[in-house]
Amino acid sequence: MDYLDFISAISERGQIKSFIESDAGVQQQESKLYSMFAAWWQVHAPSLSELPKTKKVMELRAEFLSSFVDSLLPVGLLDRFKVAAVVASWWDEVKYELRTLSESNFGGLVDSWVDTIKDALEQDDDEKKKQAKFDPLNHKLVGRLMPSYLQEIAEAEAKIAELEQQKQAVEQGEEAEADAGEEGEESEAVNVVKDLETKLKLLKNLIKEPKKELKILKKSPLLNAEKIAELEVFIKCNEVEIAEIDEYLEPYKEIVTQLKEEKAKLKTLKNELVQRLEAARAALTDEDCRDLVLAIFKDGLIAELERYVTAHRQQVIAAVENWWDKYQVTLQDIEAERDAVAKKLNEFLQGLGYA
Known part of the structure; x- marks a missing residue:
């Protein structure tokens, strides 16, 4: 059986995290995964663009799930369940927005986002306390539509x-x-x-x-x-x-x-948020609305993918740190320490006249 040791560049447990994160192989695999995602999006984003016409929400979900797994699974970084979970989690978050899109158009979805922000800002203090804290500045529409603001x-x-x-x-x-x-x-x-x-x-x-x-x-x-x-x-x-x-x-x-x-x-x-938001919305053409919505959906998918990639990387780091805790001290070191303690004990016993 072959035994492996930690490389000499790692002398303490705290170095493991940064070593793995900066490893060329790790970065290459993660970069490959994101490249495959970009290629997948290029192919399947048009299906999302056609949703206001096709109205086929569930068919789109099936297409996204199967094609996403087929495209990203071969990279080998995430297993089938995690790759599928990326789309499933993202879909669950935006399903009502996709339904709105299928029933209207891209401009209608943008308008619904604007209305959501306005309604939240117009609530009285009691209503705001009843709901989860909502920061309109963190809304995905604001981030994409008004970066200068x-x-x-x-x-x-x-x-x-x-x-x-x-x-x-x-x-x-x-x-x-x-x-x-x-x-x-x-x-x-x-x-x-x-x-x-x-x-x-x-x-x-x-x-x-x-x-x-x-x-x-x-x-x-x-x-x-x-x-x-x-x-x-x-x-x-x-x-x-x-x-x-x-x-x-x-x-x-x-x-x-x-x-x-x-x-x-x-x-x-x-x-000035609402005023600027309405002005920015008024300046959008139908094509602008489509590009904006697709960009926001893509951002959401990337964020979900990054979350799973980060979690996977943390699992790798935790596993290696666990190995460090278990095996950093070699058997030879343990035996040497044991022999040193035994020698000291014998000397102590001899001093007491027991040996």
Whole structure:
């Protein structure tokens, strides 16, 4: 019997996943599977294009199932049941949309998607709570029809995230960052800005009455010269500290202002969804609708195929990791360790006079 060992490039269990994922053979097989899918789609997508005319929904399902298995099974990456499950799972997800398509046309299906998004947005809060959370921005129609709009949303969200980080960094201050860098120590949550704003308020209140008193005393400057000088020094010292705090907080205030503006911009963008969606739909021709729907259906099938391929790859990784757990330590190593322990035990017994 031949025995195999792990290659020297793998010295620890954590390397197995990346090694398999980057393996040329694995990538080649997966690439071949996707190439066969592309070829299959090229041949059978026209049958889907004709569905509004043929109305043969179940016949299309049978064609897709049998031809998909015949085309992708020879690659050998997924077994027959998994290959068939790709189409079956996808079909189950889009069956009502396919029925709508067979009863109307591609434009009608696109309109139904638009209506679904509009209805979800127009629901009151109670209705939204009763249903599963629905994010219209994640709807497949929006992703395909308005990629530039989603890019605007993403950029606005990224800007907000950046400003939030800047705001938090100022609030935490340099001391908090230094404390966080020390291992083994947990620093309490601090808010430098809040502390400074509290101090600023106290300082302003502190000089409020002295300012009033100074104003009165200055009406008789010769009689109150000493007291006036004392108050002026007191007020001046506190005003210097107030100015320093204001200067420190100025960049923070600018960040907060920008953050409010960006959040308002994002809210406006999201509120424009229906308007932009309807405008984009109105610009579509019948041919555009057909191409759009076919592209969305193809995306769904690819996503389902990728899910099964990923699951299969994870099974392979898990199997190899299991082998590592079982066989990484060779029989020779086990015997050597056993002999070393036995030798140490004998030496211990000899020391006690038992051998």
